[in-house]
Amino acid sequence: xxxxxxxxxxxxxxxxxxxxxxxxxxxxxxxxxxxxxxxxxxxxxxxxxxxxxxxxxxxxxxxxxxxxxxxxxxxxxxxxxxxxxxxxxxxxxxxxxxxxxxxxxxxxxxxxxxxxxxxxxxxxxxxxxxxxxxxxxxxxxxxxxxxxxxxxxxxxxxxxxxxxxxxxxxxxxxxxxxxxxxxxxxxxxxxxxxxxxxxxxxxxxxxxxxxxxxxxxxxxxxxxxxxxxxxxxxxxx
Amino acid sequence: xxxxxxxxxxxxxxxxxxxxxxxxxxxxxxxxxxxxxxxxxxxxxxxxxxxxxxxxxxxxxxxxxxxxxxxxxxxxxxxxxxxxxxxxxxxxxxxxxxxxxxxxxxxxxxxxxxxxxxxxxxxxxxxxxxxxxxxxxxxxxxxxxxxxxxxxxxxxxxxxxxxxxxxxxxxxxxxxxxxxxxxxxxxxxxxxxxxxxxxxxxxxxxxxxxxxxxxxxxxxxxxxxxxxxxxxxxxxxxxxxxxxxxxxxxxxxxxxxxxxxxxxxxxxxxxxxxxxxxxxxxxxxxxxxxxxxxxxxxxxxxxxxxxxxxxxxxxxxxxxxxxxx
Numbered sequence: 001x002x003x004x005x006x007x008x009x010x011x012x013x014x015x016x017x018x019x020x021x022x023x024x025x026x027x028x029x030x031x032x033x034x035x036x037x038x039x040x041x042x043x044x045x046x047x048x049x050x051x052x053x054x055x056x057x058x059x060x061x062x063x064x065x066x067x068x069x070x071x072x073x074x075x076x077x078x079x080x081x082x083x084x085x086x087x088x089x090x091x092x093x094x095x096x097x098x099x100x101x102x103x104x105x106x107x108x109x110x111x112x113x114x115x116x117x118x119x120x121x122x123x124x125x126x127x128x129x130x131x132x133x134x135x136x137x138x139x140x141x142x143x144x145x146x147x148x149x150x151x152x153x154x155x156x157x158x159x160x161x162x163x164x165x166x167x168x169x170x171x172x173x174x175x176x177x178x179x180x181x182x183x184x185x186x187x188x189x190x191x192x193x194x195x196x197x198x199x200x201x202x203x204x205x206x207x208x209x210x211x212x213x214x215x216x217x218x219x220x221x222x223x224x225x226x227x228x229x230x231x232x233x234x235x236x237x
Numbered sequence: 238x239x240x241x242x243x244x245x246x247x248x249x250x251x252x253x254x255x256x257x258x259x260x261x262x263x264x265x266x267x268x269x270x271x272x273x274x275x276x277x278x279x280x281x282x283x284x285x286x287x288x289x290x291x292x293x294x295x296x297x298x299x300x301x302x303x304x305x306x307x308x309x310x311x312x313x314x315x316x317x318x319x320x321x322x323x324x325x326x327x328x329x330x331x332x333x334x335x336x337x338x339x340x341x342x343x344x345x346x347x348x349x350x351x352x353x354x355x356x357x358x359x360x361x362x363x364x365x366x367x368x369x370x371x372x373x374x375x376x377x378x379x380x381x382x383x384x385x386x387x388x389x390x391x392x393x394x395x396x397x398x399x400x401x402x403x404x405x406x407x408x409x410x411x412x413x414x415x416x417x418x419x420x421x422x423x424x425x426x427x428x429x430x431x432x433x434x435x436x437x438x439x440x441x442x443x444x445x446x447x448x449x450x451x452x453x454x455x456x457x458x459x460x461x462x463x464x465x466x467x468x469x470x471x472x473x474x475x476x477x478x479x480x481x482x483x484x485x486x487x488x489x490x491x492x493x494x495x496x497x498x499x500x501x502x503x504x505x506x507x508x509x510x511x512x513x514x515x516x517x518x519x520x521x522x523x524x525x526x527x528x529x530x531x532x533x534x535x536x537x538x539x540x541x542x543x544x545x546x547x548x549x550x551x552x553x554x555x556x557x558x559x560x561x562x
Contacts, residue, residue: 039424202425
């Protein structure tokens with residue numbers, strides 16, 4: 001099977017420092033891959049590479065088998081419809097001056113082509129998908145709890161109809177009782193939309209609940225398999 | 238007499254949009270040598286409680302509405318500035334959550350540690366202060382203590398900085414150590430080291446420990462007694478083993494059920510429905526009743542009392558005194 005996203009021997013340098021060294025990994029369509037490692041191990045850098053927010057010093061990035069290492073403008077816009085991201089801190093990931101409605105509408109408006117009524121129906125559907133009712137449409141982020149904000153971020157990420165979600169510690173800023181709700185939501189969304197997940201976390205117990213495969217990063221390089229994790233743990237390099 | 242006694246403590250913050258009832262009738266007695274963990278979620282008042290022990294909540298807006306806080310019989314709420322200075326660091330040492338923000342980036346480690354020593358042990362000469370700093374850094378197992386004194390905070394890792402802050406908290410030879418989320422900003426592997434260090438110091442120096450965390454795992458690793466807080470109230474107070482084996486309060490049970498467990502891959506954690514109440518206008522009766530699976534009509538009107546020993550719980554629906562639904 002051709003991987004949805006693939007990294008081949010990717011190295012990223014900041015100055016003379018290699019933040020990521022010769023890392024290869026593949027995300028298959030519909031699969032859930034966990035990426036664990038301590039601070040500074042290069043997890044978030046890899047995520048930025050996959051989103052093409054970070055240029056690589058060497059190596060290749062492929063999507064559906066086609067190289068996108070240096071893709072520009074239109075190609076990149078298409079890529080970002082297919083691959084969306086949810087960040088760690090929902091408190092800083094939403095524009096404080098946009099209503100929930102506008103935050104979710106923005107990616108749809110960038111795509112264009114939706115009439116006013118269809119846009120509204122789509123937003124209603126997305127919010128329902130993440131368990132938020134109509135009463136949340138015209139609220140500002142500061143009127144929401146952390147868990148509700150993260151649900152809005154997930155709805156916004158689902159808006160362009162992606163095939164993969166890159167999740168960068170989406171529950172680590174939340175309380176455990178809320179974390180459990182978000183994990184449950186992510187599992188249901190993945191099944192409903194046949195999404196692929198790349199799930200970054202430092203919490204192996206959470207990774208275990210969401211992923212079939214785990215890659216371990218250590219000091220910028222893919223490390224060995226970790227016993228105790230489900231599935232064949234597989235790492236690049 | 239207990240070393241620390243908090244009686245019916247009510248703390249409020251007066252804000253632009255009204256009064257926020259942060260602590261609502263806290264009763265807590267801590268004996269000398271105990272290690273007590275305070276656990277609860279965002280906004281439950283655990284940090285406010287820890288800070289009230291040292292009167293560190295900024296006043297205004299913070300205001301103790303009623304109640305008493307005593308250390309060894311002395312009324313902390315009535316202390317003058319000089320007594321407070323002795324209390325802070327001299328009697329009760331405190332470690333905060335984020336080691337990055339609690340060290341001054343423009344001074345060396347040595348200078349910041351000496352500042353603490355000057356405040357608490359004014360009789361020391363310069364050489365003695367330096368020797369004591371090295372001794373303190375050794376006690377938190379930081380290698381090459383002497384060279385560390387001339388370094389700046391940015392040259393240290395997060396774990397090392399937290400060790401420096403623990404050393405500073407111990408500089409005044411306190412009898413009580415209050416640690417507010419000391420491991421939250423650190424990597425998992427470093428968390429374990431810091432917890433082991435704190436537990437070791439508490440045992441060696443005979444300290445009384447109050448450890449605040451949102452993480453039951455962290456609390457369970459370092460404390461013999463666990464106090465669970467929800468929305469400004471204590472809902473359960475029990476020996477650690479009893480709390481994990483037989484949690485009584487529906488909130489404690491919900492919290493435990495929400496924790497993912499690496500050893501039980503098939504256990505799907507379940508969240509607690511609803512969200513934490515707005516403390517400007519908290520629910521009447523039991524503050525947990527809008528989210529509680531066992532809520533009855535009495536829960537909406539009467540505030541449950543914390544009772545039972547050593548396993549105390551504040552709930553109308555559980556225990557020998559349970560009200561029939």
